Amino acid sequence: MNNEPLASRMRPQNLDEIISQQHLVGPKGIIRRMVDSKRLTSMIFYGPPGIGKTSIAKAIAGSTQFKFRQLNAVTNTKKDMQMVVEEAKMSGQVILLLDEIHRLDKAKQDFLLPHLENGKIVLIGATTSNPYHAINPAIRSRAQIFELYALDENDIRIALERALSEKDRGLADYNVNIDDDALQYFSTQSQGDVRAALNALELAVLSTNPDENGEVHITLQDAEDCLQKGSFMSDKDGDMHYDVMSAFQKSIRGSDTDAALHYLARLIEAGDLPTIARRLLVISYEDIGLASPGAGQRTLAAIEAAERLGFPEARIPLSQAVIELCLSPKSNSGITAIDAALSDIRKGNAGQVPDHIKDGHYTGAKKLGRAIGYQYPHNSENGFIPQQYLPDKLKNRQYYHPKSTSKAEQQFKQIYDNISKQQKSL
Structure with missing residues (x-):
C-alpha cells in the first residue's frame, strides 16, 4: 500500500505536466527556455502555499535529468548541505530545492555561496515571503527571482480530474463517481491551493465506503466535510x-x-x-x-x-x-499639506518665529519703520486681522491646496483664498 499523499504522488514529473504558471514554463517562458538550453541558473520562487513551487523545481530536475535534492533552510543542518555539495562534486551538478529560504541563517548561507558561484549547486529557493524584503541580498543577487501565482478554479479542476483518471499515481483504481457540485466545491473552496484540493479529494475517497457495485460516490456533503470552509488564505504576517x-x-x-x-x-x-x-x-x-x-x-x-x-x-x-x-467625495489636501510642511522642516527650512507672535507678545518687530505688535484677531469684527505668522524665509509658502470635490471644501477654499489674498498684501 502506498502511503504517500495524493498531492505528492501527482507532482508533475516534467514541465509539460505543470498546470498554470505559463509565464514561466509555457513555450516562451524563461524557465522553459533555460531547461531547453540546459543552462540553469539559481532561482527563487515566491508565492502563496500550494501553487507549485516544489513541483516546478522537481519538474525542472525531471526535464534535465540532473540530480535533485530537497532541504529545508530551518530543519536541515549545514552537514546536510555538505552532503549535497559532495554529491555535486561527483555528479557535476545538483539542483537543490531549499524550502523556507527566507530563514536561511548566515553560517549556512556562507557555506552555500561559493558553490553557487561555481555552478555546482543550482539553488531553487522556495518561500511564501517577498524575497525583496525577506531574503539576504547576498543570496538574492545570485538568483533570478520568479513570482508564482495562485491557481484559478479551472486549474484546480484540471488537477483533480487528472488525479481521478490517473491509474498509477492517482485514484482511478477506486472507481470514483464524483458529483459535479462536489468537484466544483473542491475547485473553488481550496482558494488556489492545489495541494489542499487534492488532499481533501483523497480524504473523501478513502473515507467513503464503496456501494454494492464497488463504486465510491462523492457528494457535495462529502466535499464540504473534507474541505472545511475551504482553505482561505489569510496569513496575517505575510x-x-x-x-x-x-x-x-x-x-x-x-x-x-x-x-x-x-x-x-x-x-x-x-x-x-x-x-x-x-x-x-x-x-x-x-x-x-x-x-x-x-x-x-x-x-x-x-x-x-x-x-x-x-x-x-x-x-x-x-x-x-x-x-x-x-x-463620499475624496480629498487628500490635509495629508499633502502636512507632508509638504514636514518636508520643509526636514530640509532645514524653518526660520525664526516672528517677534510679534512669540510668547510674551514682543512688540519690537519693525515694519516700514513703525513698531508693530501682535494684533488679537478676536478684536476684529470678522475675527481676522491680516498679519505675518510664518517665518520670513517662508513668508509666501503655501502648503494647503484646497480641492473642489465637495461643497465642504469649496467653502474652505473660498475662506482660505480670501485670507491668503490679504496676507500676501502685507
Whole structure:
C-alpha cells in the first residue's frame, strides 16, 4: 500500500505536466527556455502555499535529468548541505530545492555561496515571503527571482480530474463517481491551493465506503466535510495580507464599493478586526479628509460599535462605514499639506518665529519703520486681522491646496483664498 499523499504522488514529473504558471514554463517562458538550453541558473520562487513551487523545481530536475535534492533552510543542518555539495562534486551538478529560504541563517548561507558561484549547486529557493524584503541580498543577487501565482478554479479542476483518471499515481483504481457540485466545491473552496484540493479529494475517497457495485460516490456533503470552509488564505504576517489591505484602501480611494466590500469580507474572514479598524480610520482622514469633515467621527463610531459587538455582528457597522467612505467625495489636501510642511522642516527650512507672535507678545518687530505688535484677531469684527505668522524665509509658502470635490471644501477654499489674498498684501 502506498502511503504517500495524493498531492505528492501527482507532482508533475516534467514541465509539460505543470498546470498554470505559463509565464514561466509555457513555450516562451524563461524557465522553459533555460531547461531547453540546459543552462540553469539559481532561482527563487515566491508565492502563496500550494501553487507549485516544489513541483516546478522537481519538474525542472525531471526535464534535465540532473540530480535533485530537497532541504529545508530551518530543519536541515549545514552537514546536510555538505552532503549535497559532495554529491555535486561527483555528479557535476545538483539542483537543490531549499524550502523556507527566507530563514536561511548566515553560517549556512556562507557555506552555500561559493558553490553557487561555481555552478555546482543550482539553488531553487522556495518561500511564501517577498524575497525583496525577506531574503539576504547576498543570496538574492545570485538568483533570478520568479513570482508564482495562485491557481484559478479551472486549474484546480484540471488537477483533480487528472488525479481521478490517473491509474498509477492517482485514484482511478477506486472507481470514483464524483458529483459535479462536489468537484466544483473542491475547485473553488481550496482558494488556489492545489495541494489542499487534492488532499481533501483523497480524504473523501478513502473515507467513503464503496456501494454494492464497488463504486465510491462523492457528494457535495462529502466535499464540504473534507474541505472545511475551504482553505482561505489569510496569513496575517505575510505579504498576501498586506496586499489585501492595500487593495482595500485603494478600492475605497477609487470609490469602488463592491471591490472594497470584497476585500473587507476577506479581512473579516481572517478575523482581523484591529487591522480593519486602523485602516478604516486612516482612510477616513487620508482619502476622504476635508471633503467630508464628519466622516472621521462617523467612522470612529462604527469602529467602536464593531469592537463592542465583535464578529459576526461587527460586519454590519463596518460595511456601512466602508460604503459611506467609498461614496463620499475624496480629498487628500490635509495629508499633502502636512507632508509638504514636514518636508520643509526636514530640509532645514524653518526660520525664526516672528517677534510679534512669540510668547510674551514682543512688540519690537519693525515694519516700514513703525513698531508693530501682535494684533488679537478676536478684536476684529470678522475675527481676522491680516498679519505675518510664518517665518520670513517662508513668508509666501503655501502648503494647503484646497480641492473642489465637495461643497465642504469649496467653502474652505473660498475662506482660505480670501485670507491668503490679504496676507500676501502685507
